[in-house]
Amino acid sequence: MNKTMGTLHRAREFAGLTGVTVRTLHHYDRLGLLKPSGRTAAGYRLYGERDFARLQQIATLKFIGLPLKQIKGLLERNTLDLAATLRLQREVIEGQRRRLDMALRAIERAERVVATGGEPDWEAFKKIIEVINMQNDMEWTDKYYSEEAKEKLAGMRDRIPPEVIEQGQRDWAELIGEVEAAVSAGVDPASERAQSLAARWSKLIGAFTGGDPAISEGLNKLYADKANWPSAFPKPYSDEAGAFICQAAAAHKKG
Amino acid sequence: MNKTMGTLHRAREFAGLTGVTVRTLHHYDRLGLLKPSGRTAAGYRLYGERDFARLQQIATLKFIGLPLKQIKGLLERNTLDLAATLRLQREVIEGQRRRLDMALRAIERAERVVATGGEPDWEAFKKIIEVINMQNDMEWTDKYYSEEAKEKLAGMRDRIPPEVIEQGQRDWAELIGEVEAAVSAGVDPASERAQSLAARWSKLIGAFTGGDPAISEGLNKLYADKANWPSAFPKPYSDEAGAFICQAAAAHKKG
DNA sequence: CTACAGCCTGACGTAACGTCAGACTCAAGC
DNA sequence: GCTTGAGTCTGACGTTACGTCAGGCTGTAG
Known part of the structure; x- marks a missing residue:
């Protein structure tokens, strides 16, 4: 009757496969963010590949700084397919990498200034902190x-x-x-x-x-x-x- | 009498220069992590360049995932000079960039698999989530x-x-x-x-x-x-x- | 002299889990 | 058939690093 085929995993196992903690799965479940595909008669959570894809999307959206609440609404209205998720992931990570490159350039500038015993370059330092904080x-x-x-x-x-x-x-x-x-x-x-x-x-x-x-x-x-x-x-x-x-x-x- | 020379800045101003919030400065002050170099008669916080350098170090250590409590103890016992801070920052950021590069490779692998309609590559996906979470x-x-x-x-x-x-x-x-x-x-x-x-x-x-x-x-x-x-x-x-x-x-x- | 922006100190709120506590399940071993 | 140990469940409270008021000074520009 149900479409959930493929291997199903229990919490600990699924957590190990995806690199998150069991508690995180519980948390996402309670928030309604990631409900397991199934449950055993005893109430054990069972996760399948669909859950895996969704966890990917959650991780990506979390990475760009969205709170879980928003992620939930977002995924309810708009499920991305795997290819789109991957494209988004690449976009996001490339952006992040560029930010780190800028930080490295700023650090190198600062190092040159320090090496020549000059005045501290506030702008460069600020850029470093900005990138390092990288808050949402x-x-x-x-x-x-x-x-x-x-x-x-x-x-x-x-x-x-x-x-x-x-x-x-x-x-x-x-x-x-x-x-x-x-x-x-x-x-x-x-x-x-x-x-x-x-x-x-x-x-x-x-x-x-x-x-x-x-x-x-x-x-x-x-x-x-x-x-x-x-x-x-x-x-x-x-x-x-x-x-x-x-x-x-x-x-x-x-x- | 005191060695705090150079321009001193009030909270809001200093926050703007360094890219953090005023509340963060209050927070660090209460924790004893970053006490301002001085205060006005009325109790206004005054930050100087020494505070700036220290904030740099805090940002770096926070970036590598250390809790503020540990950072405090660390900086109490062991003050890094500016050059060392910058070296550490570069080390850390280069490591981060390598991690992102690994994620990009993993994503590209996953994209190729998806494009050819193959089975999902759990290992690649796991790597992506790992890097994306990047928790301490x-x-x-x-x-x-x-x-x-x-x-x-x-x-x-x-x-x-x-x-x-x-x-x-x-x-x-x-x-x-x-x-x-x-x-x-x-x-x-x-x-x-x-x-x-x-x-x-x-x-x-x-x-x-x-x-x-x-x-x-x-x-x-x-x-x-x-x-x-x-x-x-x-x-x-x-x-x-x-x-x-x-x-x-x-x-x-x-x- | 009165706005009004900016600062202060509590004090409570929040996000995303961590960490027990107490009870249940289940495959393995005696 | 019973125990044991690893794994799971559901609350419920703890934690980190601040955010966000509230209530009350400060100080300077008009």
């Missing part, structure tokens, strides 16, 4: 997007869960920050550094339109309206940054 | 090192704080795991992969002897006694793995 900010969107703008995204809301969108916004914030820095540093749009930024830019767009023309259209509509946004409303990136990326992309095509 | 294990040493072995390390205890040693043990565990895997996979000791492992091996040794001959001697003493360890006592790595690294190092010298 998530306030980026709340801060920068008013209700007004959120309404415009409503059309997309039905397709992509908002939490994932917000995570994307954080990725954007990070990338935009680097681009703005490159612009004010006078980096050549044809340079390798600029090319790398442009590549990430288009990749992020691709990740969030996901090949879906409807979403792509929604994005275009939103950004086409950029000129009409209230002036008090902070723009996500400067016109210079936008121009920079366009030039970099153009240079790429030429080269 | 720290039980590695407790599990693998009996009191007997710990006594032998007593001579080193006076020089390097035990928490840092334990973190090193975790790094070792990670590296050893990879070496053992390479051995059982029949990897050629002269291959690039083996060379990379050998390089990390010697680097880890360097990091923990730190150029200090006394520590180096302590290590030698401990491992020279490896043959005499009780047989029930699990060895940190197999003789095959040790031989593998020796061969790889030898191949490196020849090449």
